[in-house]
Amino acid sequence: MDKLKQVNFRCEASVWDAFVKICASRDTxxxxxxxxxxxxxxxxxxxxxxxxxxxxxxRK
Known part of the structure; x- marks a missing residue:
């Protein structure tokens, strides 16, 4: 197995909270x-x- 990387990113709290609730409702x-x-x-x-x-x- 490859080494694991930890990734941090920013997201609006309301969007993340909604995403977490959706995931929980789908048992993930x-x-x-x-x-x-x-x-x-x-x-x-x-x-x-x-x-x-x-x-x-x-280049960006």
Whole structure:
């Protein structure tokens, strides 16, 4: 298993609170759903050259 990374981000409190409630109503956690989102995004974009994406982002 890969090493784990901790990710912090900012989000409006009302949006996060609503997200947590939605997750709880679906018997899951906000952390689990964020991890799922990241994995799906990586799978969706895996054909992209990660280094090229990083270079483009660095130019911004």
């Amino acid at each position: 956690t906000a952390s689990r759903e964020v991890r799922r989102f990241v994995r799906e995004a990586v799978r969706h974009h895996k054909q992209m050259d990660i280094e090229e994406v990083a270079r483009r982002e660095a």
